[in-house]
Each structure stands twice: as structure tokens, then as C-alpha cells.
Amino acid sequence: MPADKPQNGQHRPNRTDVLPASPASGPLTRLRTTWGAAWEDGGFLHRRAAEVGQFWRTGWDDAAVWIKTVTLIAGASVIVLMVGAAADIATTVLGSLSAAPAVDVGAVDSGGLWGTVDHPVRAYLADQAAHLTVTPAALYRAWQTAGVIALIGGFLGNAGARLTWLVWGAASIFMIWSASPDGGRAAATGLAALMWALASIVALHGLTLRPVVHHHPPHWQFSPNLHIHAAPVPASNGPADAPTSSIIRPRQH
Known part of the structure; x- marks a missing residue:
């Protein structure tokens, strides 16, 4: 007897009617379908992945517009963070210098x-x-910090640090000349200049006053090609134009 036939005047439901329907059209199913379609050939994510792979192979010039945009925004964000961190460090250093206690000279x-x-x-x-x-x-x-930075930067070959070292040394000698006692002013200034000159061996390491001259020998290009131009031959007009030759016979006696 079929299970869905009425018995005793009452309808008996089928087993499939009792079980809940499968959520074939639920949000999770639609999300999985959309995700899979995006990674198929020609899908949105598949095209973006192909553009990223092309960027790694060909470089910046042939990169997609969205890759350049994301890279520039990320780079600008990193620069902003670095500038903000540098500003905080500089503020902290300057604050510590300003709050330094007084020193009895x-x-x-x-x-x-x-x-x-x-x-x-x-x-x-x-x-x-x-x-x-x-x-x-x-x-x-x-004053100490400027001197140390200029000394290290000058040793590393930085032009700005070397210029700072020269200004720092000249200012130091001027301060020593102005604040030294009258009796030992010349000796203190000379000693400061000597010590600054010795330290300049490190700060100005590798600096030379000789002009750098680059010799570029001329590049002569010799082409051993020999061009021979043949003279034009006049057109022949028959036997009259043929060259004649005279035969000298021996004279008989």
C-alpha cells in the first residue's frame, strides 16, 4: 500500500514531507556560489590574480591601475606614519633638552x-x-649632540654633516676665544684648534681638494672600405670606332 494513500479517511503524510527542506537558496550557499564563480576563468578574482602575476613579471610600467593606486596609497600611509614617529622622537628629545637642570659652571x-x-x-x-x-x-x-652627529656623519661621507662639522668647529673656537681668561686666551684657542684639526682627520676622512679630472680619449672610427668608381664606357658605333693598330714590317733590301 503506498505510504501517501489515505487511511481511515485521513491523509498520511510522506516521509519527505515531514523533513525540512534543504536551504538550497540560503545566504551561505549564495556566498559559496559567488566565491566559486569569482575564481573561475573570467571571474573578478581570477582577473585580479592574473593582473598581480603580470605585475610581478613585467614590473611597474605595465601594472594595472588599481595596483598602482593601492601601492601609492600604502606608500603614502607609511611615509605619514614615519613622519609622525620622527616628529614624536624630535619632540621628546627637544623636551628633554629643555627640561635639563641647570649646571654650575x-x-x-x-x-x-x-x-x-x-x-x-x-x-x-x-x-x-x-x-x-x-x-x-x-x-x-x-652643542655636544651636534658635534657627535657631525663627526659620525662626516666620517660616513655625508656632505651636510661635513659642512656642519666645519661650522661647529668654528663656533667652538669662537666661544673658547671669547670666554677664556686674557692671560691664556691664545693658548686655549690654539689648543682647541689643534684638537679640532685632529678630530677633523676622522670627520673629513676621504675628502680631497684635488679636482677630479676625467680623461675621455677620443674614439676614432676607421672604416677600411675601399670604394672604386668605374669610368663610364662610351657606346660603340661600329667598326669605325674600333681601335686601329699599325703593323711595322721589316724593310727588305
Whole structure:
């Protein structure tokens, strides 16, 4: 007896009618269908993957527009982040320099060769800081930092660092000349110039004053081709134009 025939005047449902219908048209099924169609030949994601592969093979010039746009936006974002980080670092360094405590110039040990040139610099900066909104210690640290950066950068061959080293040395000698006692001003300035010259061996390493001359020998191009131009031969008009020859016979006696 069929299962779906009515029994006792009542309809008996089939087993397939009792089970819930399969969600063939649900959101997850549609998402899977769309994802698979996008990766098929000619699909959206398939074309984008092919453009990325072409970019790695051919380079920037033949890249798709969307690849160039995404790359430029990402590069600009990285630059903005780097500039922001550099600004935060610079703000922190300058803040620490400005908040440096004051240093008593008289308490600094002025003995030895280094003290002879260091004490006048501290005294000069302390005198100038009295008219500025910065502590003498902050000026002294800034002077030290500039000298170290110029020394290292000059050794690495940076032109700007070498120029900074020259300006830093000239300013240091001027400060030592201005703040040194009258009796030992010449000796302190000469010693500072000597020490600066010795340090310049490191800072100006590889610098030469000789002009760089590039010799480019001329390139002669010799072509051993011999061109022979044949003279035109006049057209022949018959036997009259033929060359004649005279035969000399021996004379008989």
C-alpha cells in the first residue's frame, strides 16, 4: 500500500514531507556560489590574480591601475606614519633638552687639556643662556649632540654633516676665544684648534681638494672600405670606332 494513500479517511503524510527542506537558496550557499564563480576563468578574482602575476613579471610600467593606486596609497600611509614617529622622537628629545637642570659652571672640573677647552664653552653658553628661555645644560647638550652627529656623519661621507662639522668647529673656537681668561686666551684657542684639526682627520676622512679630472680619449672610427668608381664606357658605333693598330714590317733590301 503506498505510504501517501489515505487511511481511515485521513491523509498520511510522506516521509519527505515531514523533513525540512534543504536551504538550497540560503545566504551561505549564495556566498559559496559567488566565491566559486569569482575564481573561475573570467571571474573578478581570477582577473585580479592574473593582473598581480603580470605585475610581478613585467614590473611597474605595465601594472594595472588599481595596483598602482593601492601601492601609492600604502606608500603614502607609511611615509605619514614615519613622519609622525620622527616628529614624536624630535619632540621628546627637544623636551628633554629643555627640561635639563641647570649646571654650575664653577663646579665643573677645568683641569687637563679637555677642561681647558671645555670650561670656556660651558661658561660662554651659561652667559648666553641667561638671556634666553633655556638652561645652560640644554645648550651644552645641544652643542655636544651636534658635534657627535657631525663627526659620525662626516666620517660616513655625508656632505651636510661635513659642512656642519666645519661650522661647529668654528663656533667652538669662537666661544673658547671669547670666554677664556686674557692671560691664556691664545693658548686655549690654539689648543682647541689643534684638537679640532685632529678630530677633523676622522670627520673629513676621504675628502680631497684635488679636482677630479676625467680623461675621455677620443674614439676614432676607421672604416677600411675601399670604394672604386668605374669610368663610364662610351657606346660603340661600329667598326669605325674600333681601335686601329699599325703593323711595322721589316724593310727588305
